[in-house]
Amino acid sequence: xxxxxxxxxxxxxxxxxxxxxxxxxxxxxxxxxxxxxxxxxxxxxxxxxxxxxxxxxxxxxxxxxxxxxxxxxxxxxxxxxxxxxxxxxxxxxxxxxxxxxxxxxxxxxxxxxxxxxxxxxxxxxxxxxxxxxxxxxxxxxxxxxxxxxxxxxxxxxxxxxxxxxxxxxxxxxxxxxxxxxxxxxxxxxxxxxxxxxxxxxxxxxxxxxxxxxxxxxxxxxxxxxxxxxxxxxxxxxxxxxxxxxxxxxxxxxxxxxxxxxxxxxxxxxxxxxxxxxxxxxxxxxxxxxxxxxxxxxxxxxxxxxxxxxxxxxxxxxxxxxxxxxxxxxxxxxx
Ligand SMILES: Cc1cc2nc3c(=O)[nH]c(=O)nc-3n(C[C@H](O)[C@H](O)[C@H](O)COP(=O)(O)OP(=O)(O)OC[C@H]3O[C@@H](n4cnc5c(N)ncnc54)[C@H](O)[C@@H]3O)c2cc1C
Numbered sequence: 001x002x003x004x005x006x007x008x009x010x011x012x013x014x015x016x017x018x019x020x021x022x023x024x025x026x027x028x029x030x031x032x033x034x035x036x037x038x039x040x041x042x043x044x045x046x047x048x049x050x051x052x053x054x055x056x057x058x059x060x061x062x063x064x065x066x067x068x069x070x071x072x073x074x075x076x077x078x079x080x081x082x083x084x085x086x087x088x089x090x091x092x093x094x095x096x097x098x099x100x101x102x103x104x105x106x107x108x109x110x111x112x113x114x115x116x117x118x119x120x121x122x123x124x125x126x127x128x129x130x131x132x133x134x135x136x137x138x139x140x141x142x143x144x145x146x147x148x149x150x151x152x153x154x155x156x157x158x159x160x161x162x163x164x165x166x167x168x169x170x171x172x173x174x175x176x177x178x179x180x181x182x183x184x185x186x187x188x189x190x191x192x193x194x195x196x197x198x199x200x201x202x203x204x205x206x207x208x209x210x211x212x213x214x215x216x217x218x219x220x221x222x223x224x225x226x227x228x229x230x231x232x233x234x235x236x237x238x239x240x241x242x243x244x245x246x247x248x249x250x251x252x253x254x255x256x257x258x259x260x261x262x263x264x265x266x267x268x269x270x271x272x273x274x275x276x277x278x279x280x281x282x283x284x285x286x287x288x289x290x291x292x293x294x295x296x297x298x299x300x301x302x303x304x305x306x307x308x309x310x311x312x313x314x315x316x317x318x319x320x321x322x323x324x325x326x327x328x329x330x331x332x333x334x
Contacts, residue, residue: 004133007064008034009094009155011085011109012045012057013102015198019053021162022100024060028168029127029160030098031061036129040064042094044085046181048074058176060168068181075196076104079188082111084181089116094155096135098127101161101260109159118153123260124160125282140259140278163207163263163286206255209238212266212287214257216242216280218273218294218313225250227317228272234324240264240283242274258283269305273313276301 008030013020023043030041043057046068054065066088072080081104089097089112097112099105101123113120121137128136130149135156137148150156206212213235215228225245232239240262241251257264258280265286272293274280281304284290290305295312302308309316 004095004154005037005039006093006095006154007040007042008037008096009089009098010041010043010062011097011099011105011112012043012050012053013100013104014045014047014050014053017047017049017053019056020100020102021167022102022105022160024056024167024170025162025165026098026100026160027057027060027062029165030096031168033096033127033129033135037095037133039095042066042092044068044088044181046073046076046081046084048072054176054178055172056170058174059170059172061171061174062176064177064179066179066181068183068185070183070185072183072185072187075193076108077187077191077193078107078111079191080185081108082115084185085112086115088181089155097155097157099157099159101159105159109157113157116155116157118155118157119148119150120157120159121148121150122159124158125164125259127158127160140282143278145278161259161261161263161283163265201254203232204236204238206238206240206257206262206264209264209266211235211237211268211270212240212257212264212284213237213270213272214240214242214274214280214284215245215272215313216274217244217248219245219250220273220314221248222250224273224314227314227321231272231317231321234321235270237270238264238266242277242280271301271305272317274301275299276304 010026012023034041040063042064043062044066048071051069099109124137126138137158213232219225240257245251269284269287269290291307292301292305293309297310
């Protein structure tokens with residue numbers, strides 16, 4: 001496999017016919033991987049009404065787009081999308097397939113990997129080509145990072161969350177080849193899509209928030225969590241969480257920050273009642289100023305932030321809320 005010039009693939013992710021940012025981010029990263037391998041970047045784009053999107057993919061660094069533009073592909077369907085991608089992959093033999101850790105990618109990537117009898121690394125935080133021309137798939141683990149490789153099987157497959165890689169500089173002059181994928185696209189009936197509901201996110205979106213408040217197991221219970229929600233509103237902050245807050249049912253999975261959640265880059269990050277585990281902290285690596293509140297002065301979170309407050313969050317949050325209220329009152333009366 002040393003002289004393998006087969007392409008690097010990205011499976012595009014779109015919503016309402018617009019590419020999600022993770023797609024050009026992955027295309028940009030694939031450009032670097034493909035250059036290191038001396039090969040091409042190709043994208044599989046499925047949907048209905050997505051035929052204007054290939055130019056954006058070429059501008060991001062792709063050379064070829066396999067385009068399935070058909071009413072039967074309008075909504076993501078696990079069986080149909082898997083069949084199409086597996087069929088193409090068996091024919092064109094990409095050496096790498098990347099997908100976003102999106103709601104589609106989280107399901108589709110393992111389905112495709114299983115059908116192609118290959119490995120898959122979920123939620124990578126970096127990707128590189130090593131001296132053996134093998135894809136290094138890096139994830140946080142054991143308090144640091146580990147590198148996973150798949151030397152024996154092809155394609156090498158990985159998912160990456162939105163925001164891990166930057167958007168590439170666009171070169172609008174770049175052109176490439178569009179290859180139409182012919183149907184029919186057969187729905188087996190094993191899975192039937194009854195309705196697609198896109199929930200409007202509550203509060204300030206984490207992706208664009210200048211201040212992010214994240215809380216974890218230390219919130220204690222639902223009452224404690226309500227205080228956290230109140231504080232996020234008072235601070236006009238995007239509200240994120242750690243895994244235990246999701247497991248306890250206090251917060252939605254979509255608001256989890258970290259390796260298997262969202263990547264955020266706010267001006268200010270305030271972490272309350274969380275221990276600073278690597279899997280969470282990789283999600284806030286882009287934050288400018290970081291503050292943590294924890295009742296354990298030896299908590300590892302304190303060595304990772306700019307400012308630390310040793311306090312019980314049940315005491316700290318009501319006091320901070322009161323201070324904010326007083327500050328706002330003063331501002332109004334001035
Ligand atoms: C493959 C994999 C992927 C993962 N992905 C993610 C991910 O994307 N995001 C994520 O968050 N996690 C992820 N996890 C889980 C992660 O490893 C940690 O278990 C999790 O982040 C810990 O959450 P926590 O800090 O809230 O809880 P804990 O580690 O239990 O820490 C709670 C902290 O709260 C403090 N505390 C307790 N009571 C109070 C109080 N009254 N006031 C103030 N402080 C208090 C404690 O001192 C402690 O430091 C992943 C794990 C794996 C294995």
